[in-house]
Amino acid sequence: GESVGLHLPTLSVQEGDNSIINCAYSNSASDYFIWYKQESGKGPQFIIDIRSNMDKRQGQRVTVLLNKTVKHLSLQIAATQPGDSAVYFCAEKPYGGNTGKLIFGQGTTLQVKP
């Protein structure tokens, strides 16, 4: 069935280091992917997205990489800061159908050590 999963439930990094959060997806028909950051007690906050016709997209301190061959998505955060500590979710949007629903992974907790 459809699923989006993350490889590691918790990632601990030193402040200033780069972080890489990975995600595997199973629906090869998905045409849009998105990363969200969720802090405790808050709703998911949009970080960056990428369409399936791209393999890399950069934002401010963040980069998303898409490898459609192995159905893998990653989020890279440069110079990780304490404020980056949160749960990160990847999500995919299956192509087609009269819907815009997103399918979410289970989330990776990022802990930034000072």
Added chain:
Amino acid sequence: GAGVSQSPSNKVTEKGKDVELRCDPISGHTALYWYRQRLGQGLEFLIYFQGNSAPDKSGLPSDRFSAERTGGSVSTLTIQRTQQEDSAVYLCASSWDRGNQPQHFGDGTRLSIL
């Protein structure tokens, strides 16, 4: 308002009671989504609205769950005869349309069934 607004932020009710959750999307957004998030888990899609119609209700877990949207704006999610397994955070999101663009989330309603 600037973002998606949900009310109430917290709701505690007894098993068997009905509850109504409200979502006020970003002005101008025609697409509206409801998701459910159980503790420590990812988001589960419930229903998608385009304008006032709901072309995708595939995520509603039972006929106790219903939702409506009026005037292409505010939406309410109603849960009848609540059960303890309904305890979760209910999140609403909106976007310009169902295409490849980010959904913006509110902070959710934390529902606790006693």
